[in-house]
Amino acid sequence: MPTLSSRMNCVANFFTYETTKSVVVKSWTIGVINRAVQLLIVSYFIGWVFLHEKAYQVRDTAIESSVVTKVKGFGKYANQVMDVVDYVTPPQGTSVFVIITKQIVTENQMQGFCPESEARYRCRSDSECQKLISATGSVSSAGILTGRCVKYNQTLHTCEIQGWCPAEVDTVDVPIMLEAENFTLFIKNSIRFPLFNFEKGNLLPDLTVQDIRRCHFHPISQPFCPILRLGDIVKFAGQDFTNLASTGGVVGIKIGWVCDLDQSWDRCVPSYSFTRLDSVSQKNSISRGYNFRYAKYYRHGNGTEYRTLMKAFGIRFDVLVYGNAGKFNIIPTLINAVAAFTSVGVGTVLCDIILLNFLKGAEQYKAKKFEEVTEVNLPPAVSTSPVYRSSQTLGGRSEEKQSTDSGAYSIGL
Amino acid sequence: MPTLSSRMNCVANFFTYETTKSVVVKSWTIGVINRAVQLLIVSYFIGWVFLHEKAYQVRDTAIESSVVTKVKGFGKYANQVMDVVDYVTPPQGTSVFVIITKQIVTENQMQGFCPESEARYRCRSDSECQKLISATGSVSSAGILTGRCVKYNQTLHTCEIQGWCPAEVDTVDVPIMLEAENFTLFIKNSIRFPLFNFEKGNLLPDLTVQDIRRCHFHPISQPFCPILRLGDIVKFAGQDFTNLASTGGVVGIKIGWVCDLDQSWDRCVPSYSFTRLDSVSQKNSISRGYNFRYAKYYRHGNGTEYRTLMKAFGIRFDVLVYGNAGKFNIIPTLINAVAAFTSVGVGTVLCDIILLNFLKGAEQYKAKKFEEVTEVNLPPAVSTSPVYRSSQTLGGRSEEKQSTDSGAYSIGL
């Protein structure tokens, strides 16, 4: 059973403080290097980590966003006046939508049998069509091949198909709807940083109803106007409108919200940028542009169904919202301050290498820094008497060699 | 060529261990401070880093999710019974869809010429309309201005447009479909954490077919019921249903999966939350709510096309799934354990400042902690004889000054 005093001793032994014993080298050379390295590390932490990277902030990257879009403008196409309902699809005003700029229309298609329209299905007899089926399968570009060769027009015969008839001819050259360049896109974007419960929208409070009716976005003169001319968007994305409208393409409208919530509410503003997303289409000859087919279905009085098939070329717009917000918080501040403190000590590694290897009197510094103790010169038994201990220590010291080994820090000893 | 013994020496020199020489201060004051600081740091690591932040886990944030939605309910609108196919768009049951709650219908529109419907296009002569064109362009709100002034009704004349006729009158006040409040939304959400190959769905195994037919989601009494009343969703998002249904709006349904996979499979459950996403619409008078136009296209027997234009107001629902999962892994555990160990040493910085500056006998502590070596008192030559070395060391010691420089830790000495 431990006595009270031995217990007290135990507690006293626990409440001690252990700090490293240090060698202070009074040398201008190493002193200047040391302080310079420390200054560098401190500057890095203050300049980069704290001021640039804002390490004292906690950051919310899970931005919540909602985008509502609305296109305005009228175009003329195929003797019709086209309005938003005609050329925007899907109509719901979501963040992804297509402006149709060119259409190849095939009217009055009905289920039935008719000749193929593509040149490679030309034939002179049924057997040619049957050969084609056995070679490439029964699926042509417009329907299912029946194996018969039928009259296409006055001079030509092609293989017959079953499907929606007549077959589409999509090799014709149709004009584009040029008015699309002047259409305007209104974007309403609300964001929220759930961590800070911070909400904001791209309709900034200083925008008046007048502004919104008249303004057009421009990166320098009107950076916060939520109304964008399609022609401008395409230009800002580095594309040619006529070209893009003709082949079709995908354009990204990026809205960035990078906010420092330690600053005033007014300074958290959106920044718009534009890029062509389907860049692969520009370089690759295999699949240029963007198009899709859709149809409007009708019924005759007798109930038979017919449809108008459209091959639509258009510009697809993707509104992409990204962002993050930072706000002062004590935990990251403390963690990074501690990291900064500890990192200052890293300079010692470099300075030790210089001190123990390259400086005049390196051997002396080594002798001072390192104390050596070897297995062999340990006395065989260990006494706990303090008197013996001191003498042992003294004895130990007299035998002690000043190590010249610099451990990990000495190179090429 | 090195001899064998010199080589052995080299190897022996390599297999040494270097540890810092420490000063143990037996002082109650500093001892208690030291242990308190260490306790604080250890508590922080165990309490915050390990238990709260679960730093011993590897985390998968790349949640894979699939959402299928299905709305149920019947409403009465404009003498029609509206079913899901009529009021939900798009119909595919994706995570974003609109419930149409109010519609302004313009029937039997055909391509042609007709008077504008808006008051600001009122005119008395063709020249007024031509002036309008030169002032604001030829595009009106309903079509392309022709420059003629034509009869709108018994008393009024307005400028003529080319486009879909008759022009829409969207200033009328139409009722909302009140039944929408009682519509139910069934959400089927499957998630997967690819890193752990963990799959789960929001239809928990203890939900019976009976439950699913009858239950309605409630955050406290029915937190796992996948069937939500639209009125409830809007209420949980802090909105008034009648108001929202009238102006339109965007509501977010967030499903969170934050899972600790070290616990049992049953405890990884979804949590639902609701928020209005287009909050900008509430505060801003410029563009309130959410609406869009769409049309149904028909053909007369003679082939001419006509359409029914709808201006639809509705509630857009966005089902947003987020989440992450953690599971024990040896690598982050080790890294953070090491970080914890190293950080305990940071307390020394604070204690050194106290010890060397504020404690009684600070000078003695300094003398003990710091050993000084200056460039000038280095002997000119270095002997490798151990005898000389000891004496040099002793001589060195006799000249040695106890440094009172506390380095970085001594403030305002």
Next chain:
Amino acid sequence: MPTLSSRMNCVANFFTYETTKSVVVKSWTIGVINRAVQLLIVSYFIGWVFLHEKAYQVRDTAIESSVVTKVKGFGKYANQVMDVVDYVTPPQGTSVFVIITKQIVTENQMQGFCPESEARYRCRSDSECQKLISATGSVSSAGILTGRCVKYNQTLHTCEIQGWCPAEVDTVDVPIMLEAENFTLFIKNSIRFPLFNFEKGNLLPDLTVQDIRRCHFHPISQPFCPILRLGDIVKFAGQDFTNLASTGGVVGIKIGWVCDLDQSWDRCVPSYSFTRLDSVSQKNSISRGYNFRYAKYYRHGNGTEYRTLMKAFGIRFDVLVYGNAGKFNIIPTLINAVAAFTSVGVGTVLCDIILLNFLKGAEQYKAKKFEEVTEVNLPPAVSTSPVYRSSQTLGGRSEEKQSTDSGAYSIGL
């Protein structure tokens, strides 16, 4: 006022270098352990942190992506040849689309009154239907109950509803469109890493037009072919096509771009993987598969509207693009190199525990490592005379006890 020399002294005091005093233990046991631990830590940093985790790179995770899809193929369903326009919805070629594989069609629905089609609405008198209304509400599965009991067919009566009539009968067993297995999906995916302004697409430059016309994706033989057979996709996702086409389901096509931009441009290639996203549907009996309803609206010559209601079962494909790219950057390289350096020192903790507790001669090592200073044996006054200081130091030393306290490192002393 400080004199020049005192000022110089101050500056000289500042430009000093403080390094820890070390004890070098020349023991094979601890030396080998020490170097082994250091080797382990260095290997970890070089092997895992630098080579495997590429900690020398800065990483861009904000991949920008655009997906355009195009399905090809013809199917036969209900005596019709179905083309892409008929069975793909929505038609815009976005990353999420449905291939309809099975349809229950209800033709010629009109607004009106008609009997319910479901068995549970069977009745013999109006009062039964009124009882039903008061029990479960007036909403049936096909419309709004009127409370009347009407003739359904020769033998049965059911409650009458108001809504789209006739009511849908969705309990019939309809076939699936088997040809869907052979449909092909062409995916055009462009990605961009904005941080490095790196753009690439999944149509790799070595794909010729010939390849693209003929190839079909296969994970081993054709891993970069952008044309995928639907049957293959479903198979790679571990599903049975006939089954999936019958119940409907959601399949994810994941395209991963994990790129090391320090390597050549050619080695940044996409990797395709496939998974069933609505896995909850497989296990749960409550809500199997995926289906939705949509309608085509028509008008009779007299203007009355009618529609064809479709209950569509299909496979929804979600093309999900993920990825990140790394490139050498000096800042993370430096930070991690410093972290590696500092971490090597962590081995000391382990070695100290062994050295001071388990090694032969542990007491001697302790004596060597720790110097003790206690509050009580501090002399009352501090002299600045170097002579007094040395003697004080010597005196201090004679009283000094070699501490056997190993601080945090000594366990169970």
